[in-house]
Amino acid sequence: MSIRFNFGGDEHIFGEVSEEMSLTSFFTGLSMTNALRTAGIRGVTEICPANASFQIRFNPDIVKPQDLLSELKSMEEAASKADPVLKTRIIELPVYFQDPWTRETCLRFRERHQDPSSTDLEYSARINGCATVEEFIAAYSGQPWFVSMVGFVAGLPFLYQMVERKKQIQAPKYLRPRTDTPKLTIGHGGCFAAIYSVRGAGGYQMYGITPAPIYDPTRKVRYLSDDMCLFKPGDIVKFKAIGRDDYDATLEEIEANRWQPTVRECTFSLKDFNSDIYGTNTKLMELIDGR
Amino acid sequence: MVVKVISPGLSTSVQDLGRPGHYHVGIPEGGGMDRFATRIANLLVGNDPGAAVLEATFMGPELEFTQSAVIAITGGELPPKLNGEERPTWEGFPVKAGDRLAFGFLKGGARAYLAVSGGIDVPVVLGSRSTYILGALGGHQGRTLKASDELPVGEGSGKAGLSLPANLRRARNSLAELRMLPGMYWHRITEAAGNRFFEETWKVAPEADRIGYRFRGGTPLEFVEREQPFGAGSDPSNIVDACYPYGSVQVPSGTEPIVLHRDAVSGGGYMMLGVVISADMDLIAQLQPHTPARFVPVTLEDALAARTEQRAALARAEEHLAG
Numbered sequence: 001m002s003i004r005f006n007f008g009g010d011e012h013i014f015g016e017v018s019e020e021m022s023l024t025s026f027f028t029g030l031s032m033t034n035a036l037r038t039a040g041i042r043g044v045t046e047i048c049p050a051n052a053s054f055q056i057r058f059n060p061d062i063v064k065p066q067d068l069l070s071e072l073k074s075m076e077e078a079a080s081k082a083d084p085v086l087k088t089r090i091i092e093l094p095v096y097f098q099d100p101w102t103r104e105t106c107l108r109f110r111e112r113h114q115d116p117s118s119t120d121l122e123y124s125a126r127i128n129g130c131a132t133v134e135e136f137i138a139a140y141s142g143q144p145w146f147v148s149m150v151g152f153v154a155g156l157p158f159l160y161q162m163v164e165r166k167k168q169i170q171a172p173k174y175l176r177p178r179t180d181t182p183k184l185t186i187g188h189g190g191c192f193a194a195i196y197s198v199r200g201a202g203g204y205q206m207y208g209i210t211p212a213p214i215y216d217p218t219r220k221v222r223y224l225s226d227d228m229c230l231f232k233p234g235d236i237v238k239f240k241a242i243g244r245d246d247y248d249a250t251l252e253e254i255e256a257n258r259w260q261p262t263v264r265e266c267t268f269s270l271k272d273f274n275s276d277i278y279g280t281n282t283k284l285m286e287l288i289d290g291r
Numbered sequence: 292m293v294v295k296v297i298s299p300g301l302s303t304s305v306q307d308l309g310r311p312g313h314y315h316v317g318i319p320e321g322g323g324m325d326r327f328a329t330r331i332a333n334l335l336v337g338n339d340p341g342a343a344v345l346e347a348t349f350m351g352p353e354l355e356f357t358q359s360a361v362i363a364i365t366g367g368e369l370p371p372k373l374n375g376e377e378r379p380t381w382e383g384f385p386v387k388a389g390d391r392l393a394f395g396f397l398k399g400g401a402r403a404y405l406a407v408s409g410g411i412d413v414p415v416v417l418g419s420r421s422t423y424i425l426g427a428l429g430g431h432q433g434r435t436l437k438a439s440d441e442l443p444v445g446e447g448s449g450k451a452g453l454s455l456p457a458n459l460r461r462a463r464n465s466l467a468e469l470r471m472l473p474g475m476y477w478h479r480i481t482e483a484a485g486n487r488f489f490e491e492t493w494k495v496a497p498e499a500d501r502i503g504y505r506f507r508g509g510t511p512l513e514f515v516e517r518e519q520p521f522g523a524g525s526d527p528s529n530i531v532d533a534c535y536p537y538g539s540v541q542v543p544s545g546t547e548p549i550v551l552h553r554d555a556v557s558g559g560g561y562m563m564l565g566v567v568i569s570a571d572m573d574l575i576a577q578l579q580p581h582t583p584a585r586f587v588p589v590t591l592e593d594a595l596a597a598r599t600e601q602r603a604a605l606a607r608a609e610e611h612l613a614g
Contacts, residue, residue, distance in 0.1 A: 045311045060598065229317070
C-alpha cells in the first residue's frame with residue numbers, strides 16, 4: 001500500500017492512505033501523523049489525522065514544500081510496518097436512543113429523506129437487515145467504536161465501529177441536508193457515526209442524543225476544563241443505551257457539574273483485534289466496569 | 292475605554308490574525324478574512340499587526356467611543372462618517388469621547404476592517420481574540436456583535452495621520468481571477484469537465500461567508516465512473532470523509548464549487564478539485580455576491596512566486612507606514 005501524496009495549494013500536503021475506509025488505513029494515517037509530530041519539523045503548523053487520510057499544514061516560507069514531502073515519504077515505510085499498538089482510552093457515553101428531540105427534528109424534515117414514511121431509525125434498521133429498531137440499537141451500542149477523525153466543526157467525532165466489514169452499519173445521508181440538528185445528536189452517514197457537537201445543519205440519519213457535552217468553548221464543564229473538546233482521534237467509545245429516566249438524572253448531574261464520563265486507559269493492538277475481534281472488544285468493554 | 296455598539300451592521304465580529312494549531316479537533320484558524328487589510332488597519336493606528344479589529348461584512352456598524360483614540364478603516368470601501376462627517380479610509384484619524392461612527396453604503400469590496408488604537412481587548416482564547424461563530428468561541432461572547440454590546444479597548448499610543456496610498460493596496464478587478472493548484476481529487480472528473488471548469492465564468496453565490504464562498508453558473512461536472520469505495524457514500528462526488536485544506540475547492544454533487552475560507556469546516560465527505568493559493572485568499576474575502584470569477588490553474592512554483600510577491604507588497608506597505 002502506498003500513500004497518495006498531493007499538495008493542497010502552497011500550504012498543505014494531503015496524504016490519502018486508501019480510497020476506502022478500513023481500520024488499517026486509519027492506523028497508517030495515525031502512525032504517519034504521530035511520527036511527524038514527534039519529528040518536530042519547524043514550519044509545520046497543523047497535523048490532522050482523518051479516517052483513511054491525513055493533512056499537514058505548513059508555512060512554505062519556513063520549510064520548502066518538496067523537503068517536507070520527502071520527509072513524509074521517508075516516514076511512510078516505517079509507518080506502514082509499525083506494529084499498530086496504540087496507547088489510548090475507552091470512554092463510555094450514555095445515549096438516549098429514540099428520544100423525542102431527534103424524533104421531532106426527523107419528522108420536521110421528512111420530505112428531505114429517502115423514506116418519508118419511516119423514521120430515521122426504522123429506515124436504517126430495515127436497510128441494515130434488522131427486524132426491529134431495538135435490534136438495530138443493540139448492534140449500535142453493543143460493540144465499541146473508534147474515533148477515526150475529529151472535525152467538520154469543533155469537537156465533532158467521526159466514529160467507525162470495531163466490527164468486521166460485513167457487520168458495519170451503513171446508511172445514506174439525507175437527500176438534501178437539514179437546516180437543523182439538535183446539539184449532541186448521534187447521527188450516521190456512510191459507515192460513520194458522528195456526534196453533533198453544536199446545533200446546526202446536518203445530513204446524517206439521527207438515532208438518539210447524549211446528555212454529555214462533548215465541546216465546551218467556555219470550559220465550565222468539569223471534564224472539559226483543560227481540553228474544550230472531549231474526543232481525540234484514536235479514542236475508543238462505547239455507547240451505553242439509556243432511557244428517559246437515566247437521561248434526565250444524568251442531565252441533572254451535568255447541570256450541577258458533578259457528572260463525568262467513565263474513561264479508562266487501555267492499549268489497543270490491531271493484530272490482536274484482527275485475530276479476535278469480539279474477544280478484544282469484550283476485554284476493552286470490561287475495563288469500563290472496572291473488571 | 293469601551294466602544295459601544297449602537298447598531299451592529301449585517302455581520303460584524305472581532306478578528307485578529309487567528310489561532311492556528313487546533314484544526315485537528317475541528318477548530319479553524321479564523322481571523323480577518325482579508326489579512327492584509329487587518330494588518331494595515333492596525334499599523335495605521337500604531338497597533339501590533341496582530342491586534343484585534345472589527346470585521347464588518349457588506350454593511351457597517353454604528354459605534355460610539357467613550358474616550359479619545361485613533362481609528363482606521365481598511366479593506367472594502369465602506370465610507371466612514373464621524374458625527375455625520377465623511378472621513379477617509381486607509382488613514383488613521385482621531386476620535387474623542389462621545390463621537391459616533393457610522394458608515395455609508397459599500398462602494399467596493401465586501402469587508403471593512405476597523406482598528407482602534409490599543410486594539411479590541413476581548414479575552415484571548417486558544418491564543419487568539421478571533422470570533423469562531425460556528426463554535427461560539429472567542430471574540431465577544433463567541434458571536435457577531437449586537438446592539439448595546441460594549442467592547443473593551445486596550446491602551447494605545449497611535450498618532451493620527453498615517454495613511455496608505457492606493458498604489459500600495461491590492462487592485463480590484465471586475466472579474467476575479469482565483470489562482471488554484473489543481474490536485475486532491477482532480478482525477479475524479481473527466482478531462483472535458485476539467486477543461487470546462489477553468490474555461491467557464493462563474494459567479495459568487497449569495498452563500499458567501501467566513502466559512503466559505505459558493506460559486507454558481509458553470510456546467511455540472513462529469514465524473515469518471517467507478518464503484519464507490521467502502522465508506523464513501525453513494526454520490527460520485529463523495530469520498531471517505533477527509534480533511535479540507537483552507538482554500539480547497541469542493542463541489543458537492545458536482546454542481547456548485549465552494550471555496551473554504553478562514554472559518555472552514557475542517558473536513559467532510561466531498562471531493563475537492565484543488566486548492567486556491569494562499570496569495571488569493573484575501574481577494575476572495577472582498578468578493579461581493581454576483582461578482583464574476585474564473586478559476587485559473589497554476590503550478591506550485593507559480594503559487595510560491597505569488598506568495599513571495601504578496602509578502603513583498605506587504606513589506607512595501609509596512610515600510611511606507613514606518614516612514
